[in-house]
Amino acid sequence: xxxxxxxxxxxxxxxxxFDLPNTTGKGTVxxxxxxxxxxxxxxxxxxCPFVKHVREQLAAIGRDYQSKGLAVVAISSxxxxxxxxxxxxxxxxxxxxxxYTFPYLYDESQQVAKAYRAACTPDFYLFDADHKLAYRGQxxxxxxxxxxxxxxxxxRAAIDAVLAGRPVPEPQLPSIxxxxxxxxGNAPDHNA
Numbered sequence: 004x005x006x007x008x009x010x011x012x013x014x015x016x017x018x019x020x021f022d023l024p025n026t027t028g029k030g031t032v033x034x035x036x037x038x039x040x041x042x043x044x045x046x047x048x049x050x051c052p053f054v055k056h057v058r059e060q061l062a063a064i065g066r067d068y069q070s071k072g073l074a075v076v077a078i079s080s081x082x083x084x085x086x087x088x089x090x091x092x093x094x095x096x097x098x099x100x101x102x103y104t105f106p107y108l109y110d111e112s113q114q115v116a117k118a119y120r121a122a123c124t125p126d127f128y129l130f131d132a133d134h135k136l137a138y139r140g141q142x143x144x145x146x147x148x149x150x151x152x153x154x155x156x157x158x159r160a161a162i163d164a165v166l167a168g169r170p171v172p173e174p175q176l177p178s179i180x181x182x183x184x185x186x187x188g189n190a191p192d193h194n195a
Contacts, residue, residue, distance in 0.1 A: 006053075006123075006146075006179045006180070006181075007122055007123040007179070007180060007181065007182040008122065008123065008177040008178070008179050009121075009122050009123055009126045009127075009139060009140065009141075009177045009178040009179075010120040010121075010122045011139055011140070011175070011177055012119065012120050012128065012136060012139050013136070014136050014137065014138075014139070014175075015135050015136060016135070016136040017134055017135060017136075018034055018042060018044070018128070018130045018134040018135075018136070019034075019115065019118035019119055020033070020034045020035075020118075021033060021034050021078070021108070021110075021115045021118075022034075023078065023108035023109060023110055023115060024091070024108065024109050024111075025106045025107070025108055026091045026092075026094040026095045026098065026107050026108070026109055027094075027095060027098045027099075027103065027105075027106055027107045028106060032076060032106045032108055034134070036074070037074035037076075037134075039132055040072055040073065040074040040132060041072065041073050041074065041129070041130060041131055041132050041137075041162075041165045041166060042073070042074045042075075042076070042129070042130045042134060043064075043068070043073055043074070043075045043076070043127065043128070043129050043130075043158075043162065044076055044078065044119065044127075044128040044129075044130070045061065045075070045076070045077045045078070045125055045126070045127055045128075046077075046078050046079075046080060046116060046119070046121040046123075046124055046125065046126040046127075046128075046183065047061065047077050047078070047079060047107075047124050047125050048079045048080075048081045048086075048089045048124045048181075048184075049079070049088050049089050049093055049094060049097040050086060050088040050089060051124040051125075051180060051181040052147050052181070053123075053124060053125060053146065053147060053179065053180035053181055054124050054125050054180065054181075055147075056145065056146070056147045056153065057125060057142050057145070057153050057155075058101045059101070059102075059153070060142065060143075060153045060154070060155045061077070061101070061103070061125070061142075062101050062102040062103050062104070063155070064155055064158065064159065064162070065103060065104045065105045066102075066104055067159075068162055068166075069104060069105065071166055072166065073162060073165075073166065075104075075105035075106075076105055076106050076107075076108055077098075077103065077105060077106070077107045077108065078107075078108045078109075078110050078115060078116070078121075079094055079107065079108070079109055079110065079124075080110035080113045080115065080116035080121065080183050081124075081183060081184040082113075082184045082185060082186045082187075082189075083109075083111070084186070085184065085186075086184045089184070091109045094107050094109060095107075113183075113185060113186060113189055116183055117191045120191070121183055122182065122183060123178060123179065123180035123181060123182055123183065124180045124181050124183065125142060125178055125180050126139075126178050126180065126183075127139060127140065127141070127142060127158055127178055129158070129161050129162060129165060129171075131165050137161065137164075137165050137171050138158070138161035138162075138165070138171045138175060139175065139178075140157060140158075140161075140175040140176050140177055140178055141157050141158070141176050141177060141178045141179065142155050142157060142158045142178065143155055143156045143157050143158070144156075144157075144176075146179060157175075157176065160172050161175075
């Protein structure tokens with residue numbers, strides 16, 4: 004289980020646009036659909052042990068904060084051809100099983116993951132109501148097998164701050180997870 008850290012996109016970065024098929028509903032979901040609302044974008048997948056470790060907390064965050072005005076989307080950008088557990092059909096089943104109340108979007112081209120400089124699953128990006136990046140980093144210090152409870156403390160503190168119009172607490176620590184499963188020849192150079 005190789006651990007890859009998030010790239011820590013610069014704070015204040017405008018949210019890159021997206022218009023992706025929703026595996027948990029009909030049609031597509033776009034950035035414009037969250038206009039005027041704070042937005043949480045989570046890059047996750049079905050098979051990653053780091054995501055499985057936190058999936059109940061991801062569902063809880065959706066339930067707890069969507070009713071408070073936070074727009075939430077999850078995106079899987081993994082190569083479903085080489086990782087069939089991450090196929091759109093299995094995403095639909097995973098969302099139902101996990102209790103996700105937010106759209107679970109499929110980034111088949113991987114262009115959205117590249118635009119966000121997403122590197123791992125899970126990778127979290129929290130934008131304010133103007134869709135400027137306010138937080139990127141870990142859910143909390145828990146990792147598979149480190150015996151720290153999954154609480155969502157870091158991300159929840161950031162969401163609470165954004166919803167209250169306050170600065171997000173520092174420091175912001177990188178998320179750690181499985182690397183995004185890039186299609187052959189498609190992996191970005193995050194150092195460029």
